[in-house]
Amino acid sequence: MLGAERAFCCAGCEAVARAIVAGGFEKYYEAREGAGLRPDALPPVQVYDDPAAQREFVATLSEDVREATLILDRIRCAACLWLNEQALRRVPGVIRADVNFTTQRANIAWDARITRLSLVLEAIRAVGYDAYPFAPRRGDALARREWRSALWRLFVAGFGAMQVMMYAWPAYVDAGAGTLTADAQALMRWASFLITTPVVLFSCAPFFRGAWLDARRRRISLDTPIALGIAAGFAASAWATLAGAGEVYFDSIAMIAFLLLAARTAELFARQKAGRELDRLARWMPSFALRFVGASTERVPAHLLAAGDRVLVGAGERVPADGVVEEGVSSADESLLTGESRAVAKHAGAALVGGSVNLEQPLVMRVQRTGADTQAAAIGRLVERAAASRPLLVERADRLAQRLTYVVIATAALAWAASGNVWIAVAVLVATCPCALALASPLVLTRAGAQLLARGAALTRSRALEALQRATDVVLDKTGTLTLGRPAIARTACFSDIGAAQCRALAAALEASSSHPLARAFCNVGQGPTVQALRNDAGQGVEGRIDGRRVRIGSQRFCAAIAGSPAPEAKAQVYLAGDGRWLAAFFIEDALRPEAIPVVRSLARRGLRVHLVSGDDAAMVGELARRLSIEAWAGGATPQEKFEYVARLQAEGRVVAMVGDGLNDAPVLARADASIAMGAGADVAQLHADVVLTGDRLGALEDVLALSRGAMRLVRQNLGWALAYNAVALPAAAFGFIGPWEAAIGMSASSFIVVLNALRPLDTARPWKPASTSSSPSPSPSYS
Amino acid sequence: METSLYLLIPLSVALVFLIGWVFWRALDGGQFDDLERPAHDVLMDDDKPK
Numbered sequence: 001m002l003g004a005e006r007a008f009c010c011a012g013c014e015a016v017a018r019a020i021v022a023g024g025f026e027k028y029y030e031a032r033e034g035a036g037l038r039p040d041a042l043p044p045v046q047v048y049d050d051p052a053a054q055r056e057f058v059a060t061l062s063e064d065v066r067e068a069t070l071i072l073d074r075i076r077c078a079a080c081l082w083l084n085e086q087a088l089r090r091v092p093g094v095i096r097a098d099v100n101f102t103t104q105r106a107n108i109a110w111d112a113r114i115t116r117l118s119l120v121l122e123a124i125r126a127v128g129y130d131a132y133p134f135a136p137r138r139g140d141a142l143a144r145r146e147w148r149s150a151l152w153r154l155f156v157a158g159f160g161a162m163q164v165m166m167y168a169w170p171a172y173v174d175a176g177a178g179t180l181t182a183d184a185q186a187l188m189r190w191a192s193f194l195i196t197t198p199v200v201l202f203s204c205a206p207f208f209r210g211a212w213l214d215a216r217r218r219r220i221s222l223d224t225p226i227a228l229g230i231a232a233g234f235a236a237s238a239w240a241t242l243a244g245a246g247e248v249y250f251d252s253i254a255m256i257a258f259l260l261l262a263a264r265t266a267e268l269f270a271r272q273k274a275g276r277e278l279d280r281l282a283r284w285m286p287s288f289a290l291r292f293v294g295a296s297t298e299r300v301p302a303h304l305l306a307a308g309d310r311v312l313v314g315a316g317e318r319v320p321a322d323g324v325v326e327e328g329v330s331s332a333d334e335s336l337l338t339g340e341s342r343a344v345a346k347h348a349g350a351a352l353v354g355g356s357v358n359l360e361q362p363l364v365m366r367v368q369r370t371g372a373d374t375q376a377a378a379i380g381r382l383v384e385r386a387a388a389s390r391p392l393l394v395e396r397a398d399r400l401a402q403r404l405t406y407v408v409i410a411t412a413a414l415a416w417a418a419s420g421n422v423w424i425a426v427a428v429l430v431a432t433c434p435c436a437l438a439l440a441s442p443l444v445l446t447r448a449g450a451q452l453l454a455r456g457a458a459l460t461r462s463r464a465l466e467a468l469q470r471a472t473d474v475v476l477d478k479t480g481t482l483t484l485g486r487p488a489i490a491r492t493a494c495f496s497d498i499g500a501a502q503c504r505a506l507a508a509a510l511e512a513s514s515s516h517p518l519a520r521a522f523c524n525v526g527q528g529p530t531v532q533a534l535r536n537d538a539g540q541g542v543e544g545r546i547d548g549r550r551v552r553i554g555s556q557r558f559c560a561a562i563a564g565s566p567a568p569e570a571k572a573q574v575y576l577a578g579d580g581r582w583l584a585a586f587f588i589e590d591a592l593r594p595e596a597i598p599v600v601r602s603l604a605r606r607g608l609r610v611h612l613v614s615g616d617d618a619a620m621v622g623e624l625a626r627r628l629s630i631e632a633w634a635g636g637a638t639p640q641e642k643f644e645y646v647a648r649l650q651a652e653g654r655v656v657a658m659v660g661d662g663l664n665d666a667p668v669l670a671r672a673d674a675s676i677a678m679g680a681g682a683d684v685a686q687l688h689a690d691v692v693l694t695g696d697r698l699g700a701l702e703d704v705l706a707l708s709r710g711a712m713r714l715v716r717q718n719l720g721w722a723l724a725y726n727a728v729a730l731p732a733a734a735f736g737f738i739g740p741w742e743a744a745i746g747m748s749a750s751s752f753i754v755v756l757n758a759l760r761p762l763d764t765a766r767p768w769k770p771a772s773t774s775s776s777p778s779p780s781p782s783y784s
Numbered sequence: 785m786e787t788s789l790y791l792l793i794p795l796s797v798a799l800v801f802l803i804g805w806v807f808w809r810a811l812d813g814g815q816f817d818d819l820e821r822p823a824h825d826v827l828m829d830d831d832k833p834k
Contacts, residue, residue: 031827078824101821144817151816155807163800167793184789191793195800269819 016128025086025127031079048117048133050299057133064113065095070106070121072099073130073318083127091115091123103140103276106131130316132286143272150268154261157203160195161254167192168251189241192250199254200234203261220405222438226260228409229429233740236422249423249740256430256744263439263751270443270759277450285355285376289320292364302370309367313358321354321370328363332356337376338456338695379453379694382460386449391466391712394441397719401437404726408432415734424736431733431743432726436750440718443758448711451762455703456695458679464690467674468708471657473649474603474701475668478614478621479590480661481678481698482600482628487521488591493569495582503584505529507576510542510553518574521588552577589620592627595699600628602702609654613642642668659701660689676701703763710762718754725750 006017020028048054059067072084081099088097088106093114099106110120117133124131167188174180207230210223233253240246290297292310302320305311310326313319319332331343334356343359346352352365354374371377390398408428416425445462452459459465476482492500504522509531511519531544541554552559556567559577567575572585603610611632614621618635625633634645646668649656658665658672666688669675677689679696693700729746732738738746810816 027828078820079828082824082828099821100818101824102818147817148811152808152811155811156804159800159804159807163796166796181786184786187789187793191797194797198804 016126019126020083020128023087023090023127025083028079028083031082032077048121054117054133058117061109064111065109066112066117067107067109068117068133070108070124070131070133072104072106072124073132075104075129080129084124084129084131087123087127088120091120094120102273132288143275147268147272150261150265153203153206154258154265157199157254157258157261160199160203161251161258163195164192164199164251164254167195186244189248189250192248193238193241196234196237196250196254199257200230204230204257206264207260220402220409222401222405225405225408225412225429225432228412229426229740230256232422232429233426247423249426252423252426252740252744255741259744259748260430260751263748263755266752267439267443267755270755271446274443274446274450277447277454285374286318286320290314305367305370307368307370311365311367313352313363313365315358315360315362317358319352319354319356319358319365321367322374323352323365323367323369325350325352326364326366328361330361330363331359333359334695337379338697375694379458379692382458382692383449383453386445386459386462389461389463390441390445391463391715393466393712393719394445394462394715397437397440397722400723404432404437408730411730411734415736419736421736423740424733427733427736427738427740427743428730430740431729431738431746436722436725436747436754437719439751439754440722440758441715443755444711444714444718444762447758448707448762452691452704452707453694455707456693456697456700457676457704458692458694459690460692461690464674465708465711467655468657468691468705469712470655471608471674471705473609473611473654473656475611475613475646475649475656475658475672476600476630477658477660477665478612478616478624481659482596482612482624483590483592485590485661487518487588489521489586490589490591491587493572493585493587495568495584496578498583500584503576504586506546506551506583507553507574507586509546510534510544510551510576514542518588521574521586550579551583592624593698595697597628599698599701600630603705604629606705608705611645611649613637613645615639615642639665639667643671646671657705659698676704706763714758714760714762718757721753721757722750 020026054066054068057068061067072081075081075084078101081101081104084106085097085099088094088099088108091097091110093111094108095111096109097106098108108120110117121131170180170188171185204227207223207227210221211227214221214224230253233249233256236246237248237250237253240248286302288299289302289305290312291300291305292312297312305321311320311323315330325346325348327348329345329347331345332352333343334353336355337353346358346363352358352363353376354370355376369375411432412425412428415428416422445465448465449459449462479485489504492503494500494503498506506529508522509529511522512531514536529546531546534542534544536542537554537558541552541558543550543552545551550562552562553574553576556570556572556575559575559582560567562579563577563582564580565582567585568582569585571587573588574586576583576586600610609632610628610630611634612621612625612628612630613634615637616635621633621635625631634641637645642665646656646658650671650673655674656672657674657676658669659676659678660669661678669677669689674691675689676691676693677687678698679687679692679694691704693704725746729738729743729750733743
């Protein structure tokens with residue numbers, strides 16, 4: 001194929017590759033940025049042809065023409081989007097197919113006489129992707145309107161500015177030579193006036209509106225100086241035109257408007273892009289679900305699901321709500337929520353989160369929470385809340401910008417009064433607009449939130465970024481933070497000729513049906529021998545016969561009853577004994593997270609002092625601290641003592657970041673300068689912490705610290721630049737060194753620098769890679 | 785010669801409004817909704833003779 005021998009992982013992949021090449025789409029292979037995904041057994045698409053199901057997302061353009069917007073799934077790079085678009089356009093009956101590379105949506109129109117929606121969707125399946133129709137969200141339409149209107153204003157201002165400059169040019173060249181007649185000059189002025197009017201009235205409307213709204217509340221906003229400057233300049237020029245005497249500066253006005261709008265539009269573009277990243281949780285919730293009615297299924301809109309419904313989630317489909325697996329064994333890609341792309345095994349009883357992808361086999365799930373109650377929605381709300389609290393530094397900068405605005409207006413008035421030249425006042429107003437101060441941080445904060453979310457950490461208060469960045473000490477809780485919060489076998493002591501592995505297998509077989517909390521420690525051991533005559537002695541242990549011999553597992557006393565002698569090891573939690581002999585003792589403890597040691601080590605390398613404070617037995621905590629080489633530790637601490645521990649550190653001038661499970665240690669988390677909670681379990685919404693590690697991965701802690709440092713560094717650079725610029729520009733404009741148009745260039749350049757700086761990589765500790773907008777669940781190779 | 789200004793300048797003003805209207809049509813038609821695509825189109829152009 002394609003002039004060379006190619007190896008395929010399966011016949012399915014080969015068929016897909018053949019379809020791509022036969023369609024003439026081999027360009028895809030040249031441009032793609034990585035291997036494709038394995039096409040799984042996908043659920044049928046015919047259900048989308050049902051008129052009732054179509055009502056929500058299919059628009060009827062004319063009698064035969066239908067239109068719909070499709071979400072394209074499994075997109076990884078621009079080559080994928082191109083391939084999808086080409087595939088769509090080849091479907092007979094498709095009138096129009098446009099893939100938007102920015103939003104990764106396809107807008108299609110088709111002739112209902114020739115084709116059906118399901119055929120269109122199957123064309124996408126044929127090249128190895130998946131698509132489903134969706135109902136556009138209100139926010140999307142709003143964002144698009146905002147973007148279009150910003151561009152339209154920018155165009156009017158830019159085009160107007162160029163044209164007005166042409167009319168102004170003869171006057172500049174002629175200056176004093178007198179070759180231009182008065183009539184011709186008047187004509188140029190009137191033409192400039194005519195074109196500048198829409199620039200001021202339409203393009204600059206947002207400035208006037210902002211200034212007016214604040215003026216009515218007796219406040220001054222950042223729009224006020226701009227609105228005043230443009231209004232004063234335009235009024236003076238208009239008066240000169242009407243009176244036929246005096247200077248006109250329509251060219252400067254139009255140019256100021258254009259440059260200011262250009263800076264604003266760039267900021268809007270970056271903000272919308274970052275916002276889309278932040279929003280992706282809600283975006284990926286499927287709009288349909290297969291609900292069981294008796295033994296068969298029906299396709300219903302996902303928002304109609306209710307707790308208790310049984311739903312079939314096909315392989316490759318997204319889970320429509322939070323719930324538990326009832327039947328089936330599969331694995332799920334939860335990277336959307338956790339930032340962790342490794343697949344998570346799912347079997348009966350396992351929790352499924354809405355928005356994750358079921359990878360291998362169909363699963364039957366029972367819905368527990370839907371819509372706004374789901375984990376994804378809760379995380380979305382947490383992240384939205386972040387914007388309500390800004391870092392202190394940013395708040396101080398905003399107050400400063402506010403005060404600076406008064407200074408600017410006062411200076412402009414003074415300069416006008418002193419020089420009698422309105423243009424010096426306009427230059428002051430335009431040059432020193434504190435916009436850069438205001439633009440400096442929101443974009444950085446939004447980006448930090450989006451990138452953290454992509455790595456499995458939900459930032460719930462932006463203010464915490466500051467404390468995280470300044471943190472000198474990290475206080476770690478033990479249970480659920482450094483440990484997984486569930487029991488595991490730490491050590492096995494054997495007392496007979498039966499080896500440790502076999503003892504564990506025996507124990508696992510006996511404990512398989514036990515509901516005792518410690519029994520969970522054995523559930524990962526694997527398949528054990530068969531047990532007969534299993535008898536559960538509540539609270540004591542389990543007895544059974546393996547190969548005809550009696551075996552007991554449980555408490556020391558329970559086992560001693562058949563072993564006949566005191567146990568050789570006194571301190572273990574679980575014992576295994578046969579008739580007349582001891583077999584093994586198991587030391588059970590809360591298993592350490594696999595990433596705990598590297599994370600603690602890397603924190604120490606960053607120069608942070610790591611503390612371990614736990615309510616558990618001091619000896620155990622000390623042992624753990626030694627294993628992790630943590631020098632500062634405290635065991636047996638009550639919540640009050642934990643609180644005092646943190647307070648004591650703070651009294652020494654340390655900045656403390658506390659990591660806990662977020663439920664039992666709420667007071668101490670609240671006391672710490674920055675709090676981080678592990679997002680295990682379902683109650684993300686109830687966690688009180690600045691950052692929630694949604695993936696329940698301690699490793700995300702490093703990303704949090706690195707990103708917060710990077711984000712605050714950018715914020716500080718931006719604020720520093722904006723202050724330095726204003727410090728130079730204000731006196732320069734006030735003393736007439738720079739004219740209005742130079743002021744406009746300076747002011748917009750300053751805004752552009754700030755916006756561009758805000759778009760730089762936040763995280764310099766690691767090579768930056770753009771947050772992937774799609775899932776890449778399995779590393780398995782496919783299409784050659 | 786100068787009299788031509790009286791024709792050309794009003795004409796240029798009319799032209800400005802015309803071009804503005806054309807741009808508005810393009811904008812309203814969604815031509816500027818996706819600014820990332822054109823960058824990729826250069827790489828993906830279909831120059832194979834049919």
